[in-house]
Amino acid sequence: MRLAALLSAAIISAGLAGCKASSPSKLETMTVTFAEHHIFVGSVKQKNPLPATTENWADGKDAFSHYCVACHGMDGQNTGVPFVDRVSPPVPSLASEDVQRYTDGQLKWILDNGIRPSGMPGSKGILSDDELWSIVIFLRRLPPAGSQGVPEMYTH
Numbered sequence: 001m002r003l004a005a006l007l008s009a010a011i012i013s014a015g016l017a018g019c020k021a022s023s024p025s026k027l028e029t030m031t032v033t034f035a036e037h038h039i040f041v042g043s044v045k046q047k048n049p050l051p052a053t054t055e056n057w058a059d060g061k062d063a064f065s066h067y068c069v070a071c072h073g074m075d076g077q078n079t080g081v082p083f084v085d086r087v088s089p090p091v092p093s094l095a096s097e098d099v100q101r102y103t104d105g106q107l108k109w110i111l112d113n114g115i116r117p118s119g120m121p122g123s124k125g126i127l128s129d130d131e132l133w134s135i136v137i138f139l140r141r142l143p144p145a146g147s148q149g150v151p152e153m154y155t156h
């Protein structure tokens with residue numbers, strides 16, 4: 001939605017600047033560059049506004065334990081989640097290098113938007129920005145695998 005609005009704004013202003021029919025490829029390049037800078041690269045470079053304090057980490061752990069544990073386990077490493085191997089794509093360990101390679105901004109973007117069409121839901125509007133940024137802090141220092149037990153929903 002927002003992307004579409006930004007892109008059409010870019011196209012309209014390019015049209016007004018008078019380069020419409022003459023150079024569609026230039027417009028295309030400009031639009032893609034605009035999108036990269038304002039959307040993708042923006043979230044790559046976005047810094048976590050919360051400092052990585054023990055308190056923010058604990059808040060992140062708390063928010064994670066309400067909403068994310070059903071699929072990722074208490075430790076973010078799938079401990080005790082019964083269906084991890086049966087969904088496709090499988091639920092990854094959040095401690096894995098593939099996940100840890102994301103920047104803070106990218107992780108926040110993933111949490112906001114989820115990953116379609118997999119089972120990973122977006123949290124925008126469900127969790128607050130502060131909760132999501134504190135979860136990012138928690139993800140950077142996950143507790144050792146298995147140390148947090150099994151999510152309560154799977155214990156009975």
Ligand code: HEC
Pocket residue numbers: 064067068069070071072087089090091092094098099107110111115118119120121123135
């Ligand atoms: C309904 C199950 C479910 C819930 C709830 C869920 N996730 Fe996920 N998550 C998944 C699945 C499935 C994947 C794998 C997606 C893929 O690889 O396409 C995933 C992937 C991820 C990834 C890695 C993305 C990547 O590109 O490798 C992160 C980070 C993540 N989840 C964090 C969270 C956080 C934090 C929460 C809570 C705010 C959460 N998830 C809630 C199912 C879930």
